[in-house]
Structures are given as structure tokens and as C-alpha cells.
Amino acid sequence: MTRDQSYQLVTSMLTNPNLVKHCLAVEAIMVEVCEYLQDKHPELSSQEFDKEEWGLVGLLHDADYEVTNKDLETHTDVIVGKLQELKESERLIKGILAHHSLKKPVRDNLMEKAIYCIDELAGLITACALVQPEKKLSSVTVESVMKKFKQSSFAAGAKREQIKASEEELGIPLEEFVRISLRAMQKISGQLGL
Numbered sequence: 001m002t003r004d005q006s007y008q009l010v011t012s013m014l015t016n017p018n019l020v021k022h023c024l025a026v027e028a029i030m031v032e033v034c035e036y037l038q039d040k041h042p043e044l045s046s047q048e049f050d051k052e053e054w055g056l057v058g059l060l061h062d063a064d065y066e067v068t069n070k071d072l073e074t075h076t077d078v079i080v081g082k083l084q085e086l087k088e089s090e091r092l093i094k095g096i097l098a099h100h101s102l103k104k105p106v107r108d109n110l111m112e113k114a115i116y117c118i119d120e121l122a123g124l125i126t127a128c129a130l131v132q133p134e135k136k137l138s139s140v141t142v143e144s145v146m147k148k149f150k151q152s153s154f155a156a157g158a159k160r161e162q163i164k165a166s167e168e169e170l171g172i173p174l175e176e177f178v179r180i181s182l183r184a185m186q187k188i189s190g191q192l193g194l
């Protein structure tokens with residue numbers, strides 16, 4: 001599946017523009033983190049770091065969030081069914097499942113670990129932008145995200161443990177993870193409307 005086809009699928013399934021933007025944010029961060037980790041792991045096969053695949057996992061991960069009525073029991077069933085019909089790779093499908101620990105509690109590779117941590121950080125960074133007077137990502141700093149990270153009542157839905165798992169699962173210190181992710185989202189701020 002090409003990136004264009006994936007984008008069409010996502011926008012045909014999601015009516016809430018904020019959910020589409022969330023998928024775009026996670027896609028952008030996945031690509032940035034993929035590049036970062038590839039540099040850090042010259043010993044791993046380049047197949048581990050297929051940027052396009054990492055991006056597709058990010059873009060598609062929440063595609064069925066509305067059609068499954070945000071029901072965590074069924075979330076991912078519909079998108080996975082569609083991808084299986086289209087004979088998409090098991091690696092892509094497992095990557096999508098990996099953001100949902102009810103469906104895939106064990107994460108087997110860096111791409112799966114990345115989507116798990118990135119999903120929640122994208123939400124926290126978006127919330128950080130929305131509390132700025134101009135609601136712009138350009139006003140968000142790594143320091144401000146770190147401060148909000150520590151305030152558990154702020155954007156309480158963004159699971160801090162899952163974000164901080166970047167340290168153990170990806171070997172990326174939290175502050176570095178925030179820096180990479182914020183930069184990725186700032187690059188597409190126009191598309192994110194932030």
C-alpha cells in the first residue's frame with residue numbers, strides 16, 4: 001500500500017479532523033524516530049528501518065477508531081481486517097496492533113516499541129500547543145513539554161508511563177525523545193493546523 005492510498009483510507013474512515021491530524025503527527029514522529037534509531041543501530045538490518053513502513057504504521061494506527069466507536073475491545077479489528085484483505089505484510093499489521101497493548105501486549109521490534117510510546121507523546125505535545133496563546137507548535141519548547149509531562153493532571157489521558165517507556169524500550173532518554181518528536185511535529189505544523 002502506498003502512502004497516498006493509506007492517507008485516502010484514513011480520511012475515508014475518520015470524519016473527525018483532529019483524529020486525522022493525530023494520525024499525521026504519529027506518522028511524522030515515526031519517520032523521525034526511525035531515522036534516529038537507524039543511526040544509533042548500525043548493527044541492525046536496514047529492513048528494521050523501512051521509513052515508509054514506519055510512517056504507514058503511524059498513519060494507519062487509529063484509522064478504525066470511529067468505526068469501532070472508540071471501543072478498546074474492537075479497536076484495530078476493522079483496519080487489520082482491511083489490511084489482511086489487501087494482503088499487506090504481517091509486519092505492518094503487527095506494528096499497528098502494537099500501539100494497543102490489549103491486542104498486542106508484547107512488542108517484538110523497534111517499530112512496534114516506537115508506535116507504543118509515540119502515540120501517547122503525540123497527544124501530550126498537541127495538548128502543549130493548544131494551551132499556548134497562539135495555539136502554535138512553534139511556541140512549544142522541549143522544556144515546556146517536560147514540565148507538563150510532570151504535571152499528571154495536565155492532558156491526563158496521555159499516559160506518562162507509556163511515553164517514558166522510550167527509555168527502556170527504545171533506549172532514547174525522555175528529553176531526547178521529546179526533542180525528536182516535537183521537531184517532527186513542527187515540520188508539519190501546517191498540516192496539523194498548529
Ligand SMILES: [Fe+2]
Nearest residue numbers: 022061062119
Ligand atoms: Fe493514536
